[in-house]
Amino acid sequence: MNDQNPAASGDPLKGLPADQLPPVSGPLTGSPDLPGPTPDAPGAVDGEVPAPPRQNVFIKELLRSNWVTTVLAIVVAMVVGGILMAITNEEVQAASGYFFARPGDTLGAVWNAVYGGYEALFRGAIYNPRANDFATQIRPLTNTLGFAAPLIAAGLGVALAFRVGLFNIGGRGQILIACATAALFTFNLNLPMFLQLPLTLAAGIAGGAIWGGIVGVLKARTGAHEVILTIMLNYVAFYLVTWMVRTPGILQRPAGDQPISSATPSNAQFPDLLGPRFPLLDWGFVIVIAATVFVWWLVERSSLGFRLRAVGENPHAARASGISVQRMYIYAMLFAGGLAGLAGMNQIQGSVTTGFDGYIDAGIGFDAITVALLGRSRAWGVFAAGILFGALKAGSFTMQASQGIPVDIVLVVQSLIVLFIAAPPLIRTIFFLPKTDAEKAAKARAKAAKKAVSA
Incomplete structure (x- = not known):
């Protein structure tokens, strides 16, 4: 008989319906009946759940x-x-x-x-410990920096276009036209180095900027898609340069029958940065560092960069606020083409000085897309990725x-x-990292939509 009586079992609440049970309060319920915080036991105030420790928040944001x-x-x-x-x-x-x-x-x-x-x-x-002297041991690092220079320059061009909402895959054509422009207008000047070298560099950058600017103008004026435009202009640039190096009197090497241009004049070549023992590292890398600083300042700190980023985030809102979207497209492609032209100048003024043909880009124009993606379209991220x-x-x-x-x-x-x-x-799934707020929101929306459909 006592087993059927809840009070006799020692628990007066046992067997009662849920609606008759008293309210539960405690430090884990967020109830207003919580005791106030004390120096020895800090807790919630006014029924609020206490905030997580700062170090937990920092670690969570770090992992995200x-x-x-x-x-x-x-x-x-x-x-x-x-x-x-x-x-x-x-x-x-x-x-x-x-x-x-x-x-x-x-x-x-x-x-x-x-x-x-x-x-x-x-x-x-990076480092060759098997070499006999220190210069030979660090030569691999200088080779790395030498290979990275054109990748960084072209990657900056792709990344800048990404920030404006443009997909510039025309790096190959811009590099080719930059090399052809520099060879046409500056290789035969025979000026002193302090004039010939910067003029060659400027001509190449200008050639790449013009070739990229064509895409910007067509995009702004006609609405043509930049992907189609850059792909087609890559072909145009390749066959145009190939014809130039095969035609005597244009770019073909004098007194030769091979489809290759004249060698880069010695007074137009970048000097070695650390001496002849490190032939792949020249002053072109220093210019690329300067270009990285310029792109960072342009995009992140200048008023023009603010307008470029605004167009990349939402062109309709940018237009409504008075920003000329068409002009920003032209500016973006001019800068992107000029940076690709700088990559071309690192080729013909540094790495390949014996003459070039239609393959002087060496895949850099397409590798730059990978570099820009890895660098998340940020100047210093692109630098590290390169x-x-x-x-x-x-x-x-x-x-x-x-x-x-x-x-x-x-x-x-x-x-x-x-x-x-x-x-x-x-990656977050593989390493059990915390999800971002955007991922949580997307999962919640998907769950709500599924629930609504099933209902």
Whole structure:
């Protein structure tokens, strides 16, 4: 009988309906019945849940930040690249045939393949401890900076256009026209270096700016899409330059029958920055640093940059506030083309001074898109991304020479970096990082829409 009586069981609330239960209060309920805070036990005030500690908020925002996602994307790409190195290694393939008999041989071969590949990458891109003297040891770093210079310049052009809402994939054509313009107007001047070098540089930048400006004008006046325009102008520039270097009296080398231009005059070449022992690093890299500072100031600090960013965020709102959207498109493509022209000048005034043809861009115009995406269209982000890609390019030759790893593996790593950068939710899922407010809102909207459809 006592078991059927709630009061007899020692719990007078047991068995009562939910609507008859007393209200619950406590430090975890947010109830107004909470006790006030004390020095020994600080708590909620006026029924509010206490705010999380500042260090928790800082760590959460840090894990949400773009640069953490970028670093982790690079790490994941390197891991996948290491897997590809192991799979394609002949010793790993041979040892895997008897894995269950001697698994240590397979694991050792995998370690040797991955460690050897990335050690060769570091040795070819940053520092070579096997060299006899310090100058030779740091030469890989100077090679990295030399390879990075044109990538940074062209990447800045793509990034600036991105900030204005334009997709500039015409870097190749702008580089080609810049080189052709410089060769046509300045190679035969025979001026002193302090005049010939800056004139050649200015002519190349102007040529690239004009070629990019054509896209801006057509976009502004006719509404034509910049992607179609830049793709078509890439073809126009390639075949135009190819015809020029094949035609005597225009760009073809005098007294020659090969489709190649004259060599860059010695008084138009960038001097070596650290001496002849570091041939790939010249004053063009210093000019690229100056261009990075200029683009950062232009976009982030100038009034023109504010208008450019406003158009990129919302062209309709920018137009309603009195900003000329068409003019901003023209300005953006002029700057983007000029920066691509600077990349072309780093080629013919620094890296390739023996003459050029229609392939002088060396894929830089398209690699610049990757650099701009990795740098998230920010000037200093593009600068860092260009150095990373320069390091991958410089180290790939050592990887191939010393370890027999194909250069294509490095290209795969580059592609994976961009793939993971373009999918931050995937990186956050892999590493269990906190979601951003935008992702939470999108998930809530999707859940609400699904609930509404099911109802």
